[in-house]
Amino acid sequence: MKMKQPFHHGSLKQALLDASGILLDQHGPDGVTIRAIARQVGVSHAAPVNHYKDRETLLTALATILFKDLLASVQEKLSNKNLPASTRVSVFAIVLFEYAMAYPNRYRLLWHTGLVNHNDPQLLDVMDQFYDACCAEIAGAGMCPERDVETVAIALWSMVHGYTDLRLTGMFEEKNDNVSGCPRLEAMLDMFLNQSHAKSPQE
Amino acid sequence: MKMKQPFHHGSLKQALLDASGILLDQHGPDGVTIRAIARQVGVSHAAPVNHYKDRETLLTALATILFKDLLASVQEKLSNKNLPASTRVSVFAIVLFEYAMAYPNRYRLLWHTGLVNHNDPQLLDVMDQFYDACCAEIAGAGMCPERDVETVAIALWSMVHGYTDLRLTGMFEEKNDNVSGCPRLEAMLDMFLNQSHAKSPQE
DNA sequence: ATGTCAATATTGACAGCGTCAACTTAATAG
DNA sequence: CTATTAAGTTGACGCTGTCAATATTGACAT
Structure with missing residues (x-):
């Protein structure tokens, strides 16, 4: 029956x-x-x-939810107030990269121009929150006093997004990736952060 | 008739x-x-x-041609032997970014996973040439003696690709872009190159 | 309780797509 | 001159997004 x-x-x-x-x-x-x-x-x-x-509207709504999840992950990690300033900044990079490795199709959707409307106000709002949080962390950590905070934030996000995107297409395959992280990304972040502090590494 | x-x-x-x-x-x-x-x-x-x-095979062939064009542009710019070492490295970034701004749809196709097969041997070959040329320039310029050349090259490519990709989706809109270039990208490159030289900026 | 309206779901249609099989045409090799 | 084969055509199939017409239902006013 x-x-x-x-x-x-x-x-x-x-x-x-x-x-x-x-x-x-x-x-x-x-x-x-x-x-x-x-x-x-x-x-x-x-x-x-x-x-x-239409389909684009639906997928844009889905992308907005996924981006909110990503932002929530970052905020949850940053809620630990005992983190050193430099690791707080790299949280953005690591959470984003690990999210993409764990859910490659979700990360792909987020930036898929033909399917998602990146002018959607709600999606833009979440992205702005993400960007603002990144800027606040960089500014708050007292990094790069002689450099524009926005430039540092854009450079960081660009580097991580670019590396993630290239990795998802199969480039730069790494044998050393494991559960404890991606050594290459950490090396890149180390380079990036030392630069932003304007500190000479051979001291 | x-x-x-x-x-x-x-x-x-x-x-x-x-x-x-x-x-x-x-x-x-x-x-x-x-x-x-x-x-x-x-x-x-x-x-x-x-x-x-099938369609993917055709679009992969097209993408391979376009990537060859991009590589040729870089090589043509680098054929000028009088360029200072630091500008030689930034040629990769600037040519790539300006190509994407001039032909956004071409750049989009290059990295469109669903349409292009990024395991195609011929496409991989061109990409390897691009990457190798980038590494050679970084190594040859005597940059970053204390850092892994591959890490610097991957970081550079990631940053430029990421910024380009984010710009193509409409993020980080810049009013100051003009025919003479993109000030924000130049600031990012300046930051990146100063870091790789491991030189303290406040000397 | 009854009737009406708006929201929600169904059905059927249309054009466009990639791809395949069957067929036709033409060029070329023997 | 003929056989073979590469190259192009035609028609079909199932898939897609979207729209119009229709059917169902819940809610609310009477």
Whole structure:
């Protein structure tokens, strides 16, 4: 005997996001199609349009959630007030990189121009929070008094994002990566931080 | 009176690549579809399959050509033997960034995982050449004697690629960009190069 | 309780896509 | 001159996003 599904799902909007996340992890950004999401949830192929007017809108909402998660991870790590100033800055880099390695498809979606609308106000808001937090940490650590804080922050984010992105495409494969981290990234950060402190390394 | 087209195109393979480049510039990576290319060239929608077995193969060939162009630009700039050592290194960054600003869709295609096969031997070969040239320049300039050349090269490429990619998604919009360059990128490079020299800035 | 309305879901259609199989054309080798 | 084969065409299939038309339901006013 088959239970008849109720005509109205009740919380389809949330269910669509949940299913999208699962499909994203399993099949990558291209696997997150409107119809596949609808199949996953068990509704008709055109049901999602009632909650998101098109695919880009849905994926932008998903990306916003994922970026919030990423930001929350950073903030959680930074809530430890006993961290030395230099490690506080590198938390941004390490959390971001490890997030991308753990969930490559999620990180890919975040920056996938054709699928996500990077002018969306809500997404922009989260990104601004991320950037502002990064700037605050750099400024608060008393780094680079003679340099523009924004330049340092942009350089740091660029370096980490670039390295992460290149790694996700298969470049710079590292045998030394392990559970305790990525030695190459740490070497890059060490270089970056020593520079920003304007401290000569051979003292 | 209408000229009847010859049944065989003669040089369809090259024509497909040419048309793909035009479509890429005009409509972005998503606009470079097999059928649109065929229309542009004036052949049937299934003709391209005789020369490239699928869309990914065609776009990978296109990406390989574009990357060769980028490498050639760098090499052409570096053929000037009178450049100071520090500017020689920053040539990599500036050429890459300006290429991306001039041809955003081309740069996007280069790193578009779903469309391009980054395990393709020919594409890998060009990328290796680019990376090796970057390493050679860093090593040859006598930079960073106390640091791993590979780490410096990867850090540089990561920073520039990351900044470029983030700029292409609309982040860090700069009003001061102009024909003479990008002041922010130059500030980042200045920071990076001073660090690699391990020179204290307040001397 | 009853009727109405708006929200929500379904169905069916359309055009565009990549890809494949079957077929046609033409050029070339023997 | 013929056989072979490369190259191009046609038509089909299943997939996609999106839209219009329809059906169902819950909620709310009467």
